[in-house]
Amino acid sequence: MGEGKKMNQYLTFTVSEEAYALNVLNVREVLEFTQLSKVPRMPEFMRGIINLRGSIVPVIDLKLKFGLGLTEKTIDTSIIVCEMVMDEETIVMGLMTDSVKEVIDLDDDDIEPTPYVGAKIDTAFILGMGKKDDKFLIVLNMEKVLTANELNMVSTAEISGE
Amino acid sequence: MDQFKQVFVEEAEELLGTLEDNLLVLEDSPDDRDLIDAVFRVMHTIKGSAAMFDFKGIVDFTHVVESVLDRVRNGELTVSHELIDLTLKSRDHIQSMIGSPSDVTPEHEATSAVLIGALEKLAGTEKKAPLPSVKKVQNDEDVECYSLYRILFIPDREIFFSGTNLIALLEELQDLGEYSCYAYTSSIPSLAEYNPEMSYIRWEIYLTTKASLNAVKDVFIFVESSCELEISSLVEASELPDCLGEEKRLGEILIGRGLITPEELSDVLSTQKPVGQIMMENGLVSSTDVESALHQQQTERKLREKQGGERENTIRVKSEKLDSLVDSVGELVTAQARLSQISSQYDDPSLNALAELIERLSTELRDNAMGLRMVPIGTTFSRFKRLVRDLSNSLGKEMTLVTRGGETELDKSVIDKLNDPLVHLIRNSIDHGIEAPEIRAEAGKKREGTVSLVADYSGANVIIQIKDDGAGLDRERILAKGREKGLVGPDENLNENEIFKLILQPGFSTAQKITDVSGRGVGMDVVSKEIESLGGSIFITSTVGKGTTISLSLPLTLAIIEGLLVRIGDEKFVIPLASVQACLELGQEDREAHREKRLFPFRGGMVPYIRLRELFLDRRELPDREHLVVTQTENGIFGIVVDEVIGDYQTVIKNLGRLYKNLQLITGATILGDGTMALILDLNKITALAKVESTASL
Amino acid sequence: MKQILIVDDSRTVRDSLKFFLKEGGYDVLEGADGVEALKVLETARPNLIITDVNMPNMDGLTLLENVRKSPDHKFIPVLVLTTESQQSIMEKGKALGATGWIVKPFDSQKVLAVIKKVLGG
Numbered sequence: 017m018g019e020g021k022k023m024n025q026y027l028t029f030t031v032s033e034e035a036y037a038l039n040v041l042n043v044r045e046v047l048e049f050t051q052l053s054k055v056p057r058m059p060e061f062m063r064g065i066i067n068l069r070g071s072i073v074p075v076i077d078l079k080l081k082f083g084l085g086l087t088e089k090t091i092d093t094s095i096i097v098c099e100m101v102m103d104e105e106t107i108v109m110g111l112m113t114d115s116v117k118e119v120i121d122l123d124d125d126d127i128e129p130t131p132y133v134g135a136k137i138d139t140a141f142i143l144g145m146g147k148k149d150d151k152f153l154i155v156l157n158m159e160k161v162l163t164a165n166e167l168n169m170v171s172t173a174e175i176s177g178e
Numbered sequence: 179m180d181q182f183k184q185v186f187v188e189e190a191e192e193l194l195g196t197l198e199d200n201l202l203v204l205e206d207s208p209d210d211r212d213l214i215d216a217v218f219r220v221m222h223t224i225k226g227s228a229a230m231f232d233f234k235g236i237v238d239f240t241h242v243v244e245s246v247l248d249r250v251r252n253g254e255l256t257v258s259h260e261l262i263d264l265t266l267k268s269r270d271h272i273q274s275m276i277g278s279p280s281d282v283t284p285e286h287e288a289t290s291a292v293l294i295g296a297l298e299k300l301a302g303t304e305k306k307a308p309l310p311s312v313k314k315v316q317n318d319e320d321v322e323c324y325s326l327y328r329i330l331f332i333p334d335r336e337i338f339f340s341g342t343n344l345i346a347l348l349e350e351l352q353d354l355g356e357y358s359c360y361a362y363t364s365s366i367p368s369l370a371e372y373n374p375e376m377s378y379i380r381w382e383i384y385l386t387t388k389a390s391l392n393a394v395k396d397v398f399i400f401v402e403s404s405c406e407l408e409i410s411s412l413v414e415a416s417e418l419p420d421c422l423g424e425e426k427r428l429g430e431i432l433i434g435r436g437l438i439t440p441e442e443l444s445d446v447l448s449t450q451k452p453v454g455q456i457m458m459e460n461g462l463v464s465s466t467d468v469e470s471a472l473h474q475q476q477t478e479r480k481l482r483e484k485q486g487g488e489r490e491n492t493i494r495v496k497s498e499k500l501d502s503l504v505d506s507v508g509e510l511v512t513a514q515a516r517l518s519q520i521s522s523q524y525d526d527p528s529l530n531a532l533a534e535l536i537e538r539l540s541t542e543l544r545d546n547a548m549g550l551r552m553v554p555i556g557t558t559f560s561r562f563k564r565l566v567r568d569l570s571n572s573l574g575k576e577m578t579l580v581t582r583g584g585e586t587e588l589d590k591s592v593i594d595k596l597n598d599p600l601v602h603l604i605r606n607s608i609d610h611g612i613e614a615p616e617i618r619a620e621a622g623k624k625r626e627g628t629v630s631l632v633a634d635y636s637g638a639n640v641i642i643q644i645k646d647d648g649a650g651l652d653r654e655r656i657l658a659k660g661r662e663k664g665l666v667g668p669d670e671n672l673n674e675n676e677i678f679k680l681i682l683q684p685g686f687s688t689a690q691k692i693t694d695v696s697g698r699g700v701g702m703d704v705v706s707k708e709i710e711s712l713g714g715s716i717f718i719t720s721t722v723g724k725g726t727t728i729s730l731s732l733p734l735t736l737a738i739i740e741g742l743l744v745r746i747g748d749e750k751f752v753i754p755l756a757s758v759q760a761c762l763e764l765g766q767e768d769r770e771a772h773r774e775k776r777l778f779p780f781r782g783g784m785v786p787y788i789r790l791r792e793l794f795l796d797r798r799e800l801p802d803r804e805h806l807v808v809t810q811t812e813n814g815i816f817g818i819v820v821d822e823v824i825g826d827y828q829t830v831i832k833n834l835g836r837l838y839k840n841l842q843l844i845t846g847a848t849i850l851g852d853g854t855m856a857l858i859l860d861l862n863k864i865t866a867l868a869k870v871e872s873t874a875s876l
Numbered sequence: 877m878k879q880i881l882i883v884d885d886s887r888t889v890r891d892s893l894k895f896f897l898k899e900g901g902y903d904v905l906e907g908a909d910g911v912e913a914l915k916v917l918e919t920a921r922p923n924l925i926i927t928d929v930n931m932p933n934m935d936g937l938t939l940l941e942n943v944r945k946s947p948d949h950k951f952i953p954v955l956v957l958t959t960e961s962q963q964s965i966m967e968k969g970k971a972l973g974a975t976g977w978i979v980k981p982f983d984s985q986k987v988l989a990v991i992k993k994v995l996g997g
Contacts, residue, residue: 053749053855055834055844056794065834065847067855070509072847074837107836162837339944341953341975346996375951400976400993403967580899580984630899 022124026146028117028153029096032084036113037122037146037153042098044108046116049093060086063112066095073097075110076161087112100158111161122146127155188557190276193220195494197269201262208257217265218247224272235282236275239290243268246301255301264300268293278390324355325411327394329383332406335376342401344377350397355387360470382470384412497590500551507540507547508830508849514540515851551591552734555633555642556584558593562604566629569608576615576626577608583633588640592712592732596642599705603644603728604629606702611648611726621723623647639714639756640734645727651720656680678718682706713739713754713845715812715862741848742807743827743856744820746790747798750856752829752848753807753818757861760808761823769804776872778817780808787817788868790859793843813865831858843867878995879903881920883913883927883939884957893926896984900991910934914942917949924995926978928957929965937965937972944973953994 026037027046052064052075061080065072075095079087087093092115099108127144141160146153197220204213221244224236243265249255271293275286329351333344351357362380366372385394391411398407514536521533559581570577588596612618612627619625630645653674660666660680672680680686684703709716714732733739741752742761760780764787768778777784787806791798805823809816829848834841842863847855880902884890894904905922907913909931925943927936934942936956943949953975958965966977978990 051854053847053857055838055841055857056796057843058838058841062837065855067849067853070505070512070832070849072832072834072849072855074835102836105836109837338951340970340973341951341994343953343994343996346992346994349996350993397993403970582899624895628899 023121024124025119026122026153026155027096027119028148029094029113030115030117031078031082031087031113033114035117035151035153036078037120037155038096038098038111038158039155040119042100042158044097044099047095047097047110049089049095049112063087066110068097068110071108073108073110075112077112078161079112079114081161087114090114092116098158102159120148122148122155187276188554190224191273192557193224194269194273194276196220198266201266201269204257205259205262214247214251214257218244218251221247233275233282235286235290236272239268239275239294240272242294242297243272246297249301258300260300264293264296268297278388324386324388325391327383327385327387327391328410328412329381329385329394330406330408331381331383331398333377333379333381333401334404335378337377337401337404338375340401340404342404347397347401348381348383351383351385351394354389354394354397355385357383357385359383495550497551500547500590504547504551507544508832510540511544511830512849512851512853516853519851548589551589552587553590553593554585554587555593555596555640556581556586558597558600559584559631559633561597562600562631565601565604566608569605570612570627573609574614575608575612577612578626578628579604580628580630581632582630586633586635586640588732588734592734595708595712596730596732599708599730600631600642600644602702602705604631607644607646607648607726607728611646611650613649635734636731639731642730642732643727644730645725647725650722650724651678651681651718651726652722653677653720659686674719675717678720679716681718682716710862739829739831739848739858741827741829741858743824743850744805744807744818745822745824746794746820747796750824750850750854751790751820752827752856752858753809753861754858755826757809757811758807759810759815762806762808762817764804764806764819766802778806780815780817785815785817787819788865789819790864791819791821793864793868793871809861811865812862813869816861816865816868818859818861818864827856829856829858877901877903878924879905879920879922880991881905881907881913881916881922881925883907883910883925883931883936885909885928885931889928889957893987896987897991899984900988902991910936910939910942913939917943917946921948922952924991925952925954926957927954929969937968940969940972940974955990955994 025040027040027043028035028037030036047066047068050066052066054064055062055074061077063075063077063080065074067073077087079085093112094116095110095112096116097108097110099106101107126148127146129144130139130142141157143155143157146155197217200213200216200220204210204217207213221240224240246255246261247265250257250261255261271286271289274289275282333342337344348359351359360382362382363378365380366378372378387394391409394409398405401407514533518533518537521529562581563579566577566579569575607629608627612629613621613623615625618627628647630643632643632645634641657666657672657677657680660672660677660683661668663683663686665680665683665686666672682702682705686702706716709730709732712732714730717729717731718726719729720726739752740755742755742758744751744753762778762780764778776788777786779785785808789804791800801821804819804821806817806819807823809818827848827850831846831848834844834847838844843860844857845860846858848858849855878901880897882890882893882897882904883906884893885908890906890908894906897904905916905920907916910927911933913925913927914934925939927939929936940954940956943952943954954973956965956969956974956977958969958977958979966974969977975994976990978987
């Protein structure tokens, strides 16, 4: 393999009929829709927590996060359990998606920088646009899916004084 | 005292363990300042703690090693192979002395002398006078050993007239080690002749202990002249390896005691019944004698197990391994709960029996696993002695630190997180609490101030108190400052605890001048946060001129909580049981009656209630009936309204992780028997938030 | 809370003992000599008496004799304060019904250990 030409594997999935891809290095496993416990006073896109063989994993509804409405439970609804390292701490979370498709190979060259889509939309969580068999994929930047603010989430109403 | 000594021994052994590692590394990197410091500190700490107990042999010896290491620290000596060698030997020697610290043997003294000679020679500080000739250094394999003593104790009839408490005496023996006691009651006369002010019982005691014969004799020091006493060492540590293979048989013990002859023994052995029973039948010995001899047999057996066990089976385990064990056990308990639930649905006896067995085993396993993480807080306490000494020196105050309850056990993870808050609280006590010696003298107090650290159990909690006999907190000044900073409204009335708790607020400091040590405006609020993060709470009492007591109430373990399981809609929550006072029903009519004020009558007063549905911004319709859980929180008594109270629940706490780090109302989650989850509520935060929101909405 | 009566004519000894005992969780009564102690005992029934030997008005051994004669107090443990050199006093005290002794100088730990020995945990 030549310089700058590196092959990576990506997991593809859909949210609101749009195709997305995520580096498999971030993916731990894929679950079917499972029962969620809602945590009170959290933003709506934080759908709740699931019991993953004894560990508690928070689940984020990507559709809600992208402002496209609530993910309805269907036979294809999947939760991608991913992990990332932040401040030397491994964070595990679940991404709720409409469906999970397949694992594909993409060259770094196949991923193009994010096109400008207007100032209104925050594109930090998009690593770039991938192209596979003439179809476009939005490649997610796992580290940026949640903003710093969201990572240090404070309950919606702050507790002041005591 | 014995517990403290045990703590000393444990701490010293731990220190010696790290010392060995450090010395070996130091040999390869002789210029590492940090290592040299660490090595020096170990000697210093051991010397200091040994002095607490007046273990002179250890104190004197460690003092020499310490001063040699001090010279290394100051660059007057370099780290050589020889130095490492000698320090290692000294370390082994100290370890051997710690085996019986209060009772240093002549052999120990001889070894001390040899090592001191060598150390002084190396350091070039040897005395001119020739060293006393001493025996050759013996093998340092003097492992601490148990001995088994048989104690025959016959108090005089009149012993009670000297105010002697036999129970206390027996308890003292019990403190020395493994103890079994046998009371011969045959001398108690008939009721008509019985004088309740007399002592009639003969005692036979088997004591397995590391204590020396003298230490055992010391127990009886006050009663020597008013009793018959016979203390014999049955198995001495030194002879133990020889008899490890074979234990004495009952017959041999009886022969040894001169109760039967070998011939009589072989006669009865030719029949088939159990030996003891036969001998009794044959009138050779009384049933009491047999029982007592059986006692001895059993005790010796135990001693062997213990001796074998403690020698080899103490291992150090990384705490992460324990954590992962506890995690697995938590999952096992959860899985077991599901199994029990499923088995109750099928009427299959063998499945039910299996489920019950698994339940018992997993409970046992859980308790054991939790027990592994419990460590006494004493080692943490003892670290503060140095701190207190240094601080009082630098602040020109005269101080003693008194610690009690060091044997109190807490989960290791709690103890680890407790160090910093305690350091801060002690600093504060010394800096702000204790007055300068002259001021104390003027006030008619002892020049020397005292800070005590006391730990004790209180239900499922441990209370740790930091108590000083200093100036006390000035209520009015704190309140004035609170009002000035806007923390207290002009018309707000606070009780004493509430006023004192103002000092836990960020940036709150009434210290008039800022010292090196504290009063920099950070600290107390951090302490308060850390204690809260451990699920604990802080109470402060103080009297002007007399002193201040800060009490920390902490859960025994972070991993398990006793809770009340409640339901709101489809979600389940856990309320910590420790704060629950009562559960009541809240019907439609109650709701209407109290709608305006959100108060309900409880034990003769009116108590405010909080509907969790509303607090959680859940806008679904209310159910017809609700339940009300009355809870005691930091903010007072509150009713918590839920849809339904399900019942008691003991749960393994799971962390919610980074994403929920700042979520204040919830302290964690737990996994229920059916695999669903429940969130654990932080009542102090919930009631605080409800207070704020109700004020805002008015 | 267990109650202890301290009898000593030296204020220093009384105060330091009192401090140790209070720290150790005991309630403390005081008397400066045997006479005062007997006065205290008229209304109190402490769990333990700690007494010095040489005191004005009534010495510790006489106090001990009186305590052992009193039907209400005869079983109360009595600890005698002595110094290393006073071997004979220990023996004399034992003969008169002393429970034990505390050798001066003492520290908090020593005192509490002896008390524990006599009163139990």
